[in-house]
Amino acid sequence: MGYETVIYAVEQGVARVTLNRPDRLNSFTEQMHREVAEALDMADADETVRALLLTGSGRGFCAGQDLNDRAVSPGGEAVDLGDTVERFWSPLIRRLATRDKPVVCAVNGVAAGAGANVALACDIVIAARSAKFIQSFANIGLIPDSGGTWVLPRLVGQARALGLALTAEPLPAEKAEDWGLIWKCVDDDALEEQSMALASRLAAGPTRGLAATKHAIRGALLNDLQTELDHERDLMRNLGQSSDYREGVAAFMEKRQPSFGGR
Template sequence: MTFETIEYSSQNGLATITLNRPDRLNSFNVRMHEEVRAAFDTIKADDTVRAVLLTGAGRGFCAGQDLGDRAVSADNAAPDLGHSVETYYNPLIRRIAALPMPVVCAVNGVAAGAGANIALACDVVIAARSAKFIQSFANIGLIPDSGGTWILPRLIGQARAMGLALTGEPLMAEAAAEWGLIWKCVDDEALIAEATALAEKFAAGPTRGLAETKKRVRAAWTNDLDTELDEERDAMRMLGGTHDYAEGVAAFTEKRKPSFTGR
């Protein structure tokens, strides 16, 4: 696919997806959904990719759905928003969650509506100090989609999640980090360098171990303790036979930097 609404690159194990509709604050239309899906399909099929960086071009990360892409008026039949969610947004969130590698999100400006929840669906979120997260659905009579009603209370508790969802008030990046909504808030000029360095670290890391860590932490949100203990046992048994585990132990013993291959 020739990309028109995103930029995609892959180098040294790191795939980078940049949402690229800056004139629309990188809001999603159907074309962008199709291109992001194609990018993630490419990543899934490429054995050399070991980490992903997701960010936005221009002054915003993503303003969610491009409302101009829908014909909403009293003169038109009501749009089937359930179809939009089921066809485009839910598969994207599931792709991010299921991808067997870390996904780093660099939030370079406003992340609103579905844009906020797509960012929060990533494994590690780093935001510029000027960035803000807005659950803007309440302003147009909707609910937080793209996993918002599920992930928000798990990250910051019901009281704060309910407040953000019902009021639609912006939450600045520094407060988001203090609340535990995101991993880190950094100065604007340091965002891309810091996010890229972290993603490159993951790309050069023990891929299967990182993938299992991601899988187990996400599964633990719904598993009981006994189930998770058994799953940890099985994961450790499998990882103990990997090349990267042997290399990590050897490097530690020999006091050198490990050279992980993802095997």
């Protein structure tokens, strides 16, 4: 599609967005932010796209912010990092976390700084066994942005979140799976096949119901039990009138594979 920092392709109902600055471990520049946003716009506008797969090219998934893109030196003029977060990182995290179409992230190597938290903003994270997650902000005197301070304690608890954030120690993919930070760790040579198979499976599923499930689970983190029970009631009332529900029940009764349309 004429992108310089992103590869965009659609296959089997899956929009595959590949971060493509392998010489810089796919670290983000303003250009990459703009091109990722454009790729997500394309996926949203394409009615054939029913799931998203995010990954990186080369030996890493994403090293976060390219510091050369906002270089600062001792004694030099200060950089407004809040502006960078507000204009680029926060909108990306919101978009990944709240989009209706399921989002799978295939972490093919190091995921560091904001790159780690971009991965964790996705719905399901599969990582190669050689991959590592690093909250590297402490090494340069910053906090885990891009949702890091919100998602880490919710996924692994406060003690482990603080350990990861304060020490910036790499967390191997296998331990990330054990801790519940990610869904699954797989052998390196199986990552591409398994992540695409999962994304294709979600794309072929009842995507309206999957979207409701995603939003309900994410929203439940902020709700009390009674509020969430009421929310579940309302969602079930709505989904019970969907074509996908009728198709799912019919397929079950007829002992066949369902053909969902996302309606």
